[in-house]
Amino acid sequence: MRAFAARNRKRLVRGFVVLAHVTGALTSVSAVMETRTSQGAIAWAISLNTMPYVAVPAYWVFGRSDFRGYVTARRTHRKELATFWETFDQSLRDQKLVAPREENAPHVVENLAKLPATRGNDAELLIDGDQTFTSILEGIARAKDYVLVQFYIIRDDEIGRQLRDALVERAGAGVRCHLLYDEIGSKLPKDYLTTLRDAGVQVLPFNTTQGDANRFQINFRNHRKILVVDGIEAWVGGLNVGDEYRGLDPDVGYWRDTHMRVEGPVVQTIQVSFAEDWHWAAKVELPGLNWTPRPAANGADKRLICLPSGPVDPLETCTLFFLHAINKAESRLWIASPYFVPDAQFISALQLAALRGVEVRILIPEKGDSHMVDLSSWSYVPDLHAAGIAVYRYQKGFMHHKVTVIDDRYCTIGTANFDNRSFRLNFEVTMAVDDEEFTGEVINMLETDFDNARKVQHGELEQKSAWFNFWVRVSHLAAPVQ
Numbered sequence: 001m002r003a004f005a006a007r008n009r010k011r012l013v014r015g016f017v018v019l020a021h022v023t024g025a026l027t028s029v030s031a032v033m034e035t036r037t038s039q040g041a042i043a044w045a046i047s048l049n050t051m052p053y054v055a056v057p058a059y060w061v062f063g064r065s066d067f068r069g070y071v072t073a074r075r076t077h078r079k080e081l082a083t084f085w086e087t088f089d090q091s092l093r094d095q096k097l098v099a100p101r102e103e104n105a106p107h108v109v110e111n112l113a114k115l116p117a118t119r120g121n122d123a124e125l126l127i128d129g130d131q132t133f134t135s136i137l138e139g140i141a142r143a144k145d146y147v148l149v150q151f152y153i154i155r156d157d158e159i160g161r162q163l164r165d166a167l168v169e170r171a172g173a174g175v176r177c178h179l180l181y182d183e184i185g186s187k188l189p190k191d192y193l194t195t196l197r198d199a200g201v202q203v204l205p206f207n208t209t210q211g212d213a214n215r216f217q218i219n220f221r222n223h224r225k226i227l228v229v230d231g232i233e234a235w236v237g238g239l240n241v242g243d244e245y246r247g248l249d250p251d252v253g254y255w256r257d258t259h260m261r262v263e264g265p266v267v268q269t270i271q272v273s274f275a276e277d278w279h280w281a282a283k284v285e286l287p288g289l290n291w292t293p294r295p296a297a298n299g300a301d302k303r304l305i306c307l308p309s310g311p312v313d314p315l316e317t318c319t320l321f322f323l324h325a326i327n328k329a330e331s332r333l334w335i336a337s338p339y340f341v342p343d344a345q346f347i348s349a350l351q352l353a354a355l356r357g358v359e360v361r362i363l364i365p366e367k368g369d370s371h372m373v374d375l376s377s378w379s380y381v382p383d384l385h386a387a388g389i390a391v392y393r394y395q396k397g398f399m400h401h402k403v404t405v406i407d408d409r410y411c412t413i414g415t416a417n418f419d420n421r422s423f424r425l426n427f428e429v430t431m432a433v434d435d436e437e438f439t440g441e442v443i444n445m446l447e448t449d450f451d452n453a454r455k456v457q458h459g460e461l462e463q464k465s466a467w468f469n470f471w472v473r474v475s476h477l478a479a480p481v482q
Helices: 002-034 038-050 052-063 070-094 107-113 128-142 158-172 190-198 266-282 317-328 344-355 371-379 381-386 420-425 436-451 466-477
Strands: 118-127 146-151 176-181 202-205 226-229 233-237 258-263 302-309 332-336 359-365 390-394 403-406 410-414 428-434 453-455
Touching: 107 302, 107 317, 118 128, 118 266, 118 436, 128 158, 128 226, 128 233, 128 258, 146 158, 146 266, 158 176, 158 190, 176 266, 190 202, 202 266, 226 266, 233 266, 233 410, 258 266, 258 410, 266 302, 266 428, 302 317, 317 344, 317 403, 317 410, 317 420, 317 428, 332 436, 344 359, 344 381, 359 436, 371 381, 371 466, 381 390, 403 436, 410 436, 436 453
Parallel strands: 146 176, 176 202, 332 359, 359 390
Antiparallel strands: 118 258, 118 302, 146 226, 226 233, 233 258, 302 428, 332 403, 390 453, 403 410, 410 428
């Protein structure tokens, strides 16, 4: 009897092993056909065939590169918005609020964004958490008609409860409040959500797993941070809602981040991004939004464009935008990113920029919140140094902002990192500014950051231990799936 049971167990084990490897082989075909980069396809194919017991479920959860259903939802929503959008577009032209192409040649970015570059805007630079959250809470308090709020992370801590209470107060005053959060990034307790809903605030998770085809996916994350008040002013940038973003986490310490507040016709284009995400999450249109553009009240005339990007775009919007920005640089290219894990095309573009005489600087944290990303970032240093590119590692605390400067006139502030996830998998939003005065403020801000950073020396990686260099290479090979 025992021998019979043992034989059955062996048959089951052999059957499981065969089934696992067959499933891994079949899944690797899907990975080769669907993964957006050759490096990622190779990494998945090897792991699916050699370690199917772990890699197969991991691929089902993390490996997909297409977000099924959102494309159809976006197409439907754009049809529903068509009347409003035609009115908005005509009003922009009537008021001469479309940024003229002969001034800043925005057609490449406009074609990527599917949104117009506008003029007549004002932009305020917000440095670190205290400035940002003070501005956001004051903006919510000014709301008379509606508030749209979207964050990747919202904590149930002091600042998270301040946001909750601000929305509850406005909802009690008759203001329509809509809150959208990423359910992977935010782990909000039931009583936090109940307090909001009982006050009349409409709260939804982005819900990437809705639909049978998406049931197990958590690979696509809504990483956007957007707040819109009355269709008049908006906030976009790197900060989520949590006390660590104010530098109050003793384990993290000082948190370096950047946000921006904008006013003018660009607000409606930011609003489009939120409305599309809400439509996906709620399956209904968000009614009653203000689609009437108006110039900034103070008469400012800054040129801005909003660039939403994500895995549903027909082109790799975020990738192409930043490649365009690098190729556009003539004298200065400064990039600050907490997660610097670019693919080969970006390294080549950065090298070419340096070789044509552009001052290229890369600013990354000395110590980040991902050990694998920290190791991966070292792997790029020799190739960057070979072209004369300076790499700085921020020392004062954790640097989290996503900022670029191109020459003395253009800059970007947004949510996208320089990594595969932001370029291809996350829903992101980037604000591109064509304005010397505002860009000058950003340059001054980054110069302070460079003063608080150390410059990586030539040969520094080679001087580290062989074991360290080995793990740097291993992390680099895993970069496409990080």
